[in-house]
Amino acid sequence: MTATPASSPPGNTERLTVRTRTSVLAQLRDRIAGDVYGPGDAGYLDARSGFNRLDVHRPAVIAVPANHFDVVEAVRFATEEDLRVAVQATGHGTGRPADGGLLINTSRLSSVSINPITRTARVGAGATWRTVVDAAAPYGLAPLMGSASGVGAVGSTLGGGFGWLGRRFGLASDHMRAADLVTPDGTPIRVTDTSHPHIFWALKGAGAGGFGVVTSMEIALVEVSTVYAGNLFYPVADAEEIIRRFRDWAPAQTDELTSAVAVLNFPPTDDVPAPLRGQSLAVVRGCWSGDLDAGRAIVDEWRAWRAPLVDTWDVLPFAAIDAVSMDPTEPMPVMVTTEWFDDLPDAAIDIVADRVRPAPASAPLIVCGEIRHSGGAIARGAEHAPNDRGRTGRFLLELVAAVPDPHVALAVESTLRVTRTELAPYVTGAAFLNFTAGTERVARAADAFSAAHRRRLDEIKSAVDPANRFCHGDI
Numbered sequence: 064m065t066a067t068p069a070s071s072p073p074g075n076t077e078r079l080t081v082r083t084r085t086s087v088l089a090q091l092r093d094r095i096a097g098d099v100y101g102p103g104d105a106g107y108l109d110a111r112s113g114f115n116r117l118d119v120h121r122p123a124v125i126a127v128p129a130n131h132f133d134v135v136e137a138v139r140f141a142t143e144e145d146l147r148v149a150v151q152a153t154g155h156g157t158g159r160p161a162d163g164g165l166l167i168n169t170s171r172l173s174s175v176s177i178n179p180i181t182r183t184a185r186v187g188a189g190a191t192w193r194t195v196v197d198a199a200a201p202y203g204l205a206p207l208m209g210s211a212s213g214v215g216a217v218g219s220t221l222g223g224g225f226g227w228l229g230r231r232f233g234l235a236s237d238h239m240r241a242a243d244l245v246t247p248d249g250t251p252i253r254v255t256d257t258s259h260p261h262i263f264w265a266l267k268g269a270g271a272g273g274f275g276v277v278t279s280m281e282i283a284l285v286e287v288s289t290v291y292a293g294n295l296f297y298p299v300a301d302a303e304e305i306i307r308r309f310r311d312w313a314p315a316q317t318d319e320l321t322s323a324v325a326v327l328n329f330p331p332t333d334d335v336p337a338p339l340r341g342q343s344l345a346v347v348r349g350c351w352s353g354d355l356d357a358g359r360a361i362v363d364e365w366r367a368w369r370a371p372l373v374d375t376w377d378v379l380p381f382a383a384i385d386a387v388s389m390d391p392t393e394p395m396p397v398m399v400t401t402e403w404f405d406d407l408p409d410a411a412i413d414i415v416a417d418r419v420r421p422a423p424a425s426a427p428l429i430v431c432g433e434i435r436h437s438g439g440a441i442a443r444g445a446e447h448a449p450n451d452r453g454r455t456g457r458f459l460l461e462l463v464a465a466v467p468d469p470h471v472a473l474a475v476e477s478t479l480r481v482t483r484t485e486l487a488p489y490v491t492g493a494a495f496l497n498f499t500a501g502t503e504r505v506a507r508a509a510d511a512f513s514a515a516h517r518r519r520l521d522e523i524k525s526a527v528d529p530a531n532r533f534c535h536g537d538i
């Protein structure tokens with residue numbers, strides 16, 4: 064049996080729209096300690112907004128739970144009122160918008176506690192990686208966080224989680240040890256590999272938004288406190304040559320190095336460091352978590368080959384790892400897409416460089432084209448993880464395009480589509496969920512799983528959510 068298609072979700076929006084004006088919101092307010100908002104309430108716009116301003120939820124009701132029990136009540140309320148349910152922590156990776164349904168905003172569930180004996184963290188649904196990395200650092204421990212600490216730890220883990228320790232330790236989703244889940248019928252369960260092995264497997268990389276609300280998660284931490292990390296910035300005119308050299312160099316490195324090559328178009332804004340402001344540059348970046356002198360030596364190979372314009376590689380506390388990607392922290396409208404490569408032929412490199420590097424006198428549409436070197440523990444973990452498709456690929460491309468004005472949205476979308484079409488002969492066709500957002504996430508989610516894993520996920524979804532109430536997630 065397969066789940067109800069996400070395109071035909073349950074719910075009677077019109078009935079609720081009328082009733083929300085009367086007693087329904089008041090009922091939910093009586094049932095939970097947290098906040099409840101309907102359209103027009105002060106606080107509604109803030110509670111539905113997330114990092115990506117392109118993907119806007121228009122829910123009939125927003126619940127901002129103050130605790131785990133509020134989540135249980137909110138989900139039961141949705142069942143009674145026949146509402147679809149969506150979850151938002153930070154809004155960095157919104158999929159199908161929660162139009163007309165109940166949006167559960169988990170931002171207040173932000174507690175984090177560390178157990179240094181078991182080397183695990185218990186992470187609330189709304190906690191960002193910043194809270195986790197800061198809590199773990201005093202014990203010499205680190206989470207498998209991605210490039211930006213403002214991203215939600217739970218949402219990012221449910222969708223994969225490819226960070227700067229990835230080749231050595233794997234994806235964040237490989238390190239989930241347990242989850243407290245409120246199922247779509249409002250039942251709280253603790254999910255482990257022994258209590259609910261199928262759901263446990265599904266949550267580890269295919270779990271964002273589709274199987275209920277994870278109110279907290281236990282994740283394994285790794286013993287990393289100091290790394291050698293940074294960027295070498297080169298002229299963008301040399302992008303093809305630098306990407307080719309990176310393609311040949313990176314696979315020769317050990318798993319202690321997770322690295323990437325990128326073409327970046329920095330905005331001319333004050334939050335960008337002066338030498339990079341308004342510049343288009345080719346970048347070799349990464350994080351070495353082994354012996355620090357050995358890390359310096361491998362980056363010296365690049366310095367000896369060609370002196371960079373700017374060199375920021377240095378010894379860093381892992382808690383300062385945001386310095387590598389310098390991702391934006393203020394909310395912005397962006398489109399994101401991705402491709403996995405088994406190999407990276409010259410023709411594919413030329414397309415990426417050409418599409419990301421802005422033509423003279425034109426504003427860049429794609430602000431970041433980053434090719435991460437994968438393999439190592441990321442590839443080794445593929446077989447047993449739900450998000451198996453593509454993970455054995457050697458390189459992962461992420462394209463990020465800013466949409467400063469809604470009028471250019473179609474042009475941006477078309478540029479990304481054309482770029483993917485040009486790259487089609489060279490890619491595996493697999494998607495990495497976390498490197499998609501909005502309509503792209505909805506369209507590409509199935510491409511993150513092999514056919515066999517997709518079938519297993521559909522069976523689990525049918526059993527856990529037969530009414531497809533959580534139709535906004537990736538499954």
Ligand SMILES: Cc1cc2nc3c(=O)[nH]c(=O)nc-3n(C[C@H](O)[C@H](O)[C@H](O)COP(=O)(O)OP(=O)(O)OC[C@H]3O[C@@H](n4cnc5c(N)ncnc54)[C@H](O)[C@@H]3O)c2cc1C
Nearest residue numbers: 152153154155156157209210215218219224225271272277
């Ligand atoms: C600037 C930036 C940098 C990034 N860097 C990386 C990176 O290096 N590596 C990487 O892997 N990804 C990266 N990402 C992608 C990010 O990991 C995903 O967008 C992720 O989905 C964000 O999770 P969130 O909870 O913060 O966002 P949200 O948009 O709030 O949630 C994302 C998805 O997870 C679901 N979800 C969230 N919380 C729960 C919950 N408690 N229970 C059930 N479902 C839930 C939501 O329903 C939604 O479907 C980056 C994104 C941005 C914008």
